[in-house]
Amino acid sequence: MIIDINRETDRIKTILLSLGADDCGFVSLEEQSSISWHMRADDVLPGVKTIIVFYKKFPRYFYTAEDRECYNKDFCKMISSVDMISQMLAQEIISKGFQAIAIAADDEVEPDWGAVSLRHYAVLAGLGSIGKNKLLLTPRFGSMVELGAVMTDMPLHGDAPIEKEICISGCARCIQACPQQALGGGETKADHCKETVYLNEDGDSISGCWLCRSSCPLNISFGKNNI
Ligand code: SF4
Ligand code: SF4
Secondary structure (H helix, E strand, O other): OOOOOOHHHHHHHHHHHOOOOOOOEEEEEOOOOOOHHHHHHHHHHHOEEEEEEEEOOOHHHHHHHHHHHHHHHHHHHHHHHHHHHHHHHHHHHHHHHOOOOEHHHHHHHOOOOOOOOHHHHHOOOOOEEEEOOEEEOOOEOOOOOOEEEEEOOOOOOOOOOOOOHHHHHHHHOOHHHHOOOOOOOOOOHHHHHHOOOOOOOOHHHHHOHHHHHHHOOOHHHOOOOOO
């Protein structure tokens, strides 16, 4: 199927922002064929050409709430709202005659937990860089964002990764704050982190202790602009 790639890329961006995403970016697997995560994407959707990545910022009270039960309930709703955006966008793309798969937002914690690593695709899509807390750090909101994604065989233009390193040079607050010594060195020690995962009344896991987010100076400064 022949499409106007420039026009479709702009149209998808407009749809995402109108659905409530705060920012989005595109990874063109045709333009970046050598990336190591390509194979995993192809496993999920054979023939995939584009990974569309977006995020919604957390409300500031996620950062400041003392009542963990309270913000964890809203955190679940946040994940649902991100998934809803992914599903609506996937349906829109399918209606144009292409294949599309919405990637569940809470599917992304560690590469061995989820179908793909949304953080790494977010970096390739120009949305930020990975910090020492192993989370995506965005220029506007630090790590206080929830990522969503759609894979499609619709060809779209990719965005360039940002060149700036967002994590603060010489800072190690998140590593020092982690009660499980899960950070520092290579990948997050997911089994250590999982021991802090909060369970709701239905026994569903929601999130860890969040000290790797709440200790980060980037989130303090960005949070002030995020009421
Ligand atoms: S959620 Fe807590 S335990 Fe897990 S990596 Fe972050 S600071 Fe460490
Ligand atoms: S706390 Fe410091 S080292 Fe950790 S992610 Fe934030 S800026 Fe980077």
